[in-house]
Amino acid sequence: MAVNFIPTDPTLLHPVAGVRIGVVEAGVRKANRKDVTVMLLDVGASVAGVFTLNRFCAAPVQMCRDHLAKNLGIRAILINTGNANAGTGDDGLARARSTCVAMARHLDIAPEQVLPFSTGVIMEPLPNDRIEAALPAALKDAQPAHWGKAAEGIMTTDTLPKAFSEQVQIAGKTVTVTGISKGAGMIRPNMATMLGFLATDAVIPQALMQQLAKDLADQSFNRVTIDGDTSTNDSFIVIATNKVAINVDPMRASNEFDALKAAMLRVSQKLAQAIVRDGEGATKFITIKVTGGASQEECTKVAYAIGHSPLVKTAFFASDPNLGRILAAVGYAGITDLDQTKIALHLDDVHVVQNGGRRAEYQEADGARVLKQSEITVHVDLGRGDAADTVWTCDFSYDYVKINADYRS
Numbered sequence: 001m002a003v004n005f006i007p008t009d010p011t012l013l014h015p016v017a018g019v020r021i022g023v024v025e026a027g028v029r030k031a032n033r034k035d036v037t038v039m040l041l042d043v044g045a046s047v048a049g050v051f052t053l054n055r056f057c058a059a060p061v062q063m064c065r066d067h068l069a070k071n072l073g074i075r076a077i078l079i080n081t082g083n084a085n086a087g088t089g090d091d092g093l094a095r096a097r098s099t100c101v102a103m104a105r106h107l108d109i110a111p112e113q114v115l116p117f118s119t120g121v122i123m124e125p126l127p128n129d130r131i132e133a134a135l136p137a138a139l140k141d142a143q144p145a146h147w148g149k150a151a152e153g154i155m156t157t158d159t160l161p162k163a164f165s166e167q168v169q170i171a172g173k174t175v176t177v178t179g180i181s182k183g184a185g186m187i188r189p190n191m192a193t194m195l196g197f198l199a200t201d202a203v204i205p206q207a208l209m210q211q212l213a214k215d216l217a218d219q220s221f222n223r224v225t226i227d228g229d230t231s232t233n234d235s236f237i238v239i240a241t242n243k244v245a246i247n248v249d250p251m252r253a254s255n256e257f258d259a260l261k262a263a264m265l266r267v268s269q270k271l272a273q274a275i276v277r278d279g280e281g282a283t284k285f286i287t288i289k290v291t292g293g294a295s296q297e298e299c300t301k302v303a304y305a306i307g308h309s310p311l312v313k314t315a316f317f318a319s320d321p322n323l324g325r326i327l328a329a330v331g332y333a334g335i336t337d338l339d340q341t342k343i344a345l346h347l348d349d350v351h352v353v354q355n356g357g358r359r360a361e362y363q364e365a366d367g368a369r370v371l372k373q374s375e376i377t378v379h380v381d382l383g384r385g386d387a388a389d390t391v392w393t394c395d396f397s398y399d400y401v402k403i404n405a406d407y408r409s
Contacts, residue, residue: 010148018241022141026134029082034153039077048209052234058086086232087123204240220268281399299389305333307393321367342383
């Protein structure tokens with residue numbers, strides 16, 4: 001069961017002018033489930049992406065990078081679940097390209113104007129024939145209001161669809177930001193086994209899109225971890241359909257770009273945090289805040305050392321205030337000149353560690369009280385400077401093992 005996460009009512013998801021979405025059942029892996037999603041973009045959309053850093057990346061990731069680099073103008077996105085098309089060699093690339101060619105023929109565009117995405121089981125041949133056979137129905141189903149259906153259509157081990165939407169007023173104009181994501185396990189920074197798609201109707205020049213996508217990912221999807229595994233298929237795509245003209249030139253004196261970026265970041269962070277809340281077997285949502293660092297980089301290292309630790313995560317599942325495990329993670333995070341006598345640790349409002357040791361007033365019962373909560377904040381102060389960073393994670397439960405042991409069944 002997802003931790004304090006209620007999916008957005010699909011009727012509250014704002015359509016983005018210039019985007020139409022179709023979702024169908026193609027039988028990619030299992031019958032009677034939505035598993036092929038198409039997104040159709042009007043001419044002139046700006047598109048950029050951030051992808052997994054796993055060197056064993058999937059065929060669709062390789063193809064997306066190539067198609068974006070050709071800069072022909074992306075007109076369609078094709079997503080399948082049930083099969084990751086990873087670890088499939090040249091055959092996987094050929095099958096991914098075949099789906100792009102089929103989509104391009106239906107739309108009378110170039111195959112390089114299609115971005116393919118796959119998620120699911122690794123090292124199995126992509127059933128591209130089933131995907132291609134489903135395209136006519138998917139295109140017929142395409143509607144601006146199908147964001148909710150798309151959130152369902154890209155799920156794998158997710159228990160709930162993940163979609164969020166905002167409308168903001170910028171310079172007297174209504175700007176829409178809507179996005180979906182999927183992911184529940186094999187999640188760690190540098191993307192994860194996740195897919196994320198974020199769209200806005202604002203005008204954003206293509207030249208700004210790549211840096212914007214990276215900035216948004218670094219502060220959202222690259223700040224979550226469930227189990228420390230970096231997947232083969234992670235992708236985050238940012239789309240601007242260029243329908244609502246505002247000043248988004250960051251070099252000019254204007255707050256309009258900042259307002260737009262802030263709205264896009266809010267939606268991105270909600271999508272990323274929803275992945276953690278729906279983590280495989282998760283029972284607790286944990287915010288790890290590290291302050292007092294000499295640099296943001298070392299704060300990030302410490303936050304992830306804590307967030308990746310199986311010992312920490314299992315203790316949190318058991319509501320066991322075995323908090324020495326947190327200090328041990330701080331110690332092995334890679335700060336070679338760390339002064340342990342300056343470390344402070346809080347669990348929510350409970351001050352646990354002061355000057356590197358157990359605070360005299362700390363009572364284990366207070367720690368246990370906090371750890372029984374479904375939402376917990378771990379705050380570590382390194383006592384070294386003014387830098388800070390935050391990471392979101394979850395606990396490890398018995399169900400995590402069960403889900404992953406049975407995944408291919």
